[in-house]
Amino acid sequence: MPEAKQTILIVDDTETNIDILLDILNAYDIVVAIDGESALEIASEDNPDLILLDIMMPNMDGYEVCRRLKNMSHTKDIPVIFITASTDEDSIERAYEVGGIDYVTKPFKPRELTARIKTQIKLKNLLSDLNFIASYDYLTKVYNRRKFFELANKMFAQENEKLFAIMIDIDKFKKINDAYGHPIGDEVLKAVAATIQACVSKDDLFARIGGEEFAIICRCNSDEEIMQKNEFIRQSIEELEVNIENGIIVKVTISNGIAEANDTDTLDSLLKRADDALYEEKGEGRNKVIFRN
Numbered sequence: 001m002p003e004a005k006q007t008i009l010i011v012d013d014t015e016t017n018i019d020i021l022l023d024i025l026n027a028y029d030i031v032v033a034i035d036g037e038s039a040l041e042i043a044s045e046d047n048p049d050l051i052l053l054d055i056m057m058p059n060m061d062g063y064e065v066c067r068r069l070k071n072m073s074h075t076k077d078i079p080v081i082f083i084t085a086s087t088d089e090d091s092i093e094r095a096y097e098v099g100g101i102d103y104v105t106k107p108f109k110p111r112e113l114t115a116r117i118k119t120q121i122k123l124k125n126l127l128s129d130l131n132f133i134a135s136y137d138y139l140t141k142v143y144n145r146r147k148f149f150e151l152a153n154k155m156f157a158q159e160n161e162k163l164f165a166i167m168i169d170i171d172k173f174k175k176i177n178d179a180y181g182h183p184i185g186d187e188v189l190k191a192v193a194a195t196i197q198a199c200v201s202k203d204d205l206f207a208r209i210g211g212e213e214f215a216i217i218c219r220c221n222s223d224e225e226i227m228q229k230n231e232f233i234r235q236s237i238e239e240l241e242v243n244i245e246n247g248i249i250v251k252v253t254i255s256n257g258i259a260e261a262n263d264t265d266t267l268d269s270l271l272k273r274a275d276d277a278l279y280e281e282k283g284e285g286r287n288k289v290i291f292r293n
């Protein structure tokens with residue numbers, strides 16, 4: 001029995017098939033659709049862990065349903081197991097071509113069906129874990145360095161007009177680790193990341209790119225706007241209080257270096273200028289925002 005109940009969407013136009021499947025899959029939460037149109041709707045809304053999809057259905061057959069599911073970003077990763085009466089190679093080949101991950105034949109073999117479902121759900125969870133690890137920082141849960149460069153390059157390629165890079169560094173972070181130990185340092189990093197994340201808009205790219213270094217790529221209409229944004233972030237961190245055990249409160253400040261993309265910039269040169277601005281202000285006493293054009 002799965003610990004947290006997983007949801008399976010059964011799509012079949014034949015009531016007896018549905019009844020048999022409900023009986024076999026009683027360890028799961030089940031949602032049912034009796035035609036392709038409603039299957040697409042339910043899959044979009046309920047985000048099931050797996051879909052059992054009948055091939056032969058009136059109006060829209062299973063192949064077409066699967067093809068559409070695989071074309072929508074929010075349903076494309078849901079594993080689809082086809083249900084089929086036919087075992088001819090053509091129909092099976094087609095099931096894989098449209099994006100099916102497996103198929104089962106009628107009449108159902110309960111233990112085999114359950115085993116196949118378990119395997120596919122396990123694989124799907126593994127893939128989403130891997131995807132998370134590849135894109136997010138394990139500690140702060142914001143984007144990691146690899147994902148930052150992937151997405152930053154995309155933003156840069158799209159349009160570099162009014163595009164800004166911000167490099168952020170926690171001031172004297174080493175002292176926190178030295179004074180309180182690394183577990184507390186980690187708590188500070190988490191709190192700082194969460195605070196900055198809350199300050200940026202959803203179109204901004206924000207990531208942890210190094211130990212105590214964060215970066216933002218964003219679009220802003222004016223120099224005033226980007227300065228305000230950075231002042232807001234800087235101030236929010238200045239006001240942040242990280243509570244650790246025994247009533248001790250740790251406070252930190254950050255320094256932000258900003259650069260605006262120009263016509264000759266590459267992403268690297270833009271980030272380099274933001275980094276230069278950051279180091280310039282480190283020399284000027286920290287807890288500052290410096291904009292270098």
Ligand SMILES: [Mg+2]
Nearest residue numbers: 013054056057
């Ligand atoms: Mg049918």
